[in-house]
Amino acid sequence: MHLPAVPVSQSPEDKFREYLASRSRPQRYTEQQRDMVRYIFSQHNHFDADQLTEDMRRAGFRVSRATVYRTLTKLVDAGLLRCLETGPRKYYEHDYGYPQHEHMQCQVCGKMIEFQNTSIEAILREVCRTHQFQATSHTFIIQGTCAECNQARVPKRRLDLI
Amino acid sequence: MHLPAVPVSQSPEDKFREYLASRSRPQRYTEQQRDMVRYIFSQHNHFDADQLTEDMRRAGFRVSRATVYRTLTKLVDAGLLRCLETGPRKYYEHDYGYPQHEHMQCQVCGKMIEFQNTSIEAILREVCRTHQFQATSHTFIIQGTCAECNQARVPKRRLDLI
DNA sequence: ATTCTTGCAAAGCCTTTGCAACTGC
DNA sequence: GCAGTTGCAAAGGCTTTGCAAGAAT
Numbered sequence: 025m026h027l028p029a030v031p032v033s034q035s036p037e038d039k040f041r042e043y044l045a046s047r048s049r050p051q052r053y054t055e056q057q058r059d060m061v062r063y064i065f066s067q068h069n070h071f072d073a074d075q076l077t078e079d080m081r082r083a084g085f086r087v088s089r090a091t092v093y094r095t096l097t098k099l100v101d102a103g104l105l106r107c108l109e110t111g112p113r114k115y116y117e118h119d120y121g122y123p124q125h126e127h128m129q130c131q132v133c134g135k136m137i138e139f140q141n142t143s144i145e146a147i148l149r150e151v152c153r154t155h156q157f158q159a160t161s162h163t164f165i166i167q168g169t170c171a172e173c174n175q176a177r178v179p180k181r182r183l184d185l186i
Numbered sequence: 187m188h189l190p191a192v193p194v195s196q197s198p199e200d201k202f203r204e205y206l207a208s209r210s211r212p213q214r215y216t217e218q219q220r221d222m223v224r225y226i227f228s229q230h231n232h233f234d235a236d237q238l239t240e241d242m243r244r245a246g247f248r249v250s251r252a253t254v255y256r257t258l259t260k261l262v263d264a265g266l267l268r269c270l271e272t273g274p275r276k277y278y279e280h281d282y283g284y285p286q287h288e289h290m291q292c293q294v295c296g297k298m299i300e301f302q303n304t305s306i307e308a309i310l311r312e313v314c315r316t317h318q319f320q321a322t323s324h325t326f327i328i329q330g331t332c333a334e335c336n337q338a339r340v341p342k343r344r345l346d347l348i
Numbered sequence: 349a350t351t352c353t354t355g356c357a358a359a360g361c362c363t364t365t366g367c368a369a370c371t372g373c
Numbered sequence: 374g375c376a377g378t379t380g381c382a383a384a385g386g387c388t389t390t391g392c393a394a395g396a397a398t
Contacts, residue, residue, distance in 0.1 A: 042352065043371090050373090052371080052372050052373070053372080054372070055371095055372095071364085072362090073363080074362080089363095090363095090365085093362095093364070112354085112361070112362065113361085113362060114362085114363085160372075178364095
């Protein structure tokens with residue numbers, strides 16, 4: 025479920041190093057951070073901190089929960105990841121090199137479906153103008169049932185009717 | 187910050203009693219639940235469980251945290267309240283007798299500003315049709331700074347420059 | 349009388365943090 | 374070697390829950 029990528033000049037890794045170096049107090053680029061950046065950008069998932077920890081461990085990396093949490097915060101701050109706060113936990117997705125989009129979330133299988141809609145930006149501008157509101161971000165998530173989960177249900181209902 | 191109310195035939199209290207009675211196992215209408223329904227619908231706030239508990243206590247009611255949590259769940263299920271899950275805690279607002287709307291949330295003062303936009307429903311329908319997605323609800327929240335908090339900042343900046 | 353609700357405190361879930369050991373620069 | 378990072382385990386913030394006592398029908 026990809027949208028077309030946005031061309032960028034730097035690799036995510038280089039962009040992160042640049043971010044770390046440009047701090048008023050320069051931060052360090054460690055092995056675990058490097059592993060995380062590479063792992064995250066080798067996939068295209070929506071994930072939370074614990075999923076990432078487990079997945080990376082299964083893939084043979086040595087990562088600690090605390091460092092995953094700390095590094096995810098930095099990656100958001102660096103503009104590499106975007107954080108979706110919908111419900112009790114935080115989900116992350118690519119931001120660097122990836123276009124603006126919205127989400128549909130299937131409440132059966134949990135899948136996140138991305139979509140783009142050109143009218144939304146106009147709505148944002150208009151609403152903010154009329155309310156003199158200075159927007160910094162927005163969250164648009166449609167909850168429901170995805171096509172596959174919907175199909176999987178219909179046969180079940182039919183059987184129930186017999 | 188009200189939107190025009192939607193006319194309804196029953197009082198929130200009656201609607202809740204009806205909901206409780208119509209369960210396959212009828213549930214009971216207790217004093218604390220009655221106090222909560224009346225208190226909540228005598229105001230027009232966005233609130234979370236702990237805010238409500240404190241406010242009601244200050245107003246002289248005897249309510250326990252656990253019961254507030256349990257009753258809020260029932261009120262959502264009964265269609266009286268809507269739950270906004272944005273971030274770590276759950277916010278509640280009137281649903282019964284109140285029109286569909288979206289939110290702007292000020293990250294400085296926390297205020298929730300409600301707005302309506304007629305194009306959003308069309309977008310929802312179109313996106314769901316193209317993805318064969320069965321929507322049950324949606325969340326549209328614009329984060330940023332409200333007009334008042336924005337104004338309060340400008341004078342401060344000017345002073346900083348002296 | 350029966351069954352649901354209440355209230356307390358404990359547990360759960362996710363995230364953050366204090367601190368000693370460690371490591372990048 | 375200095376200053377930032379790591380990892381553990383503990384603490385934090387919010388919500389849910391087990392259970393005995395209490396209340397609604």
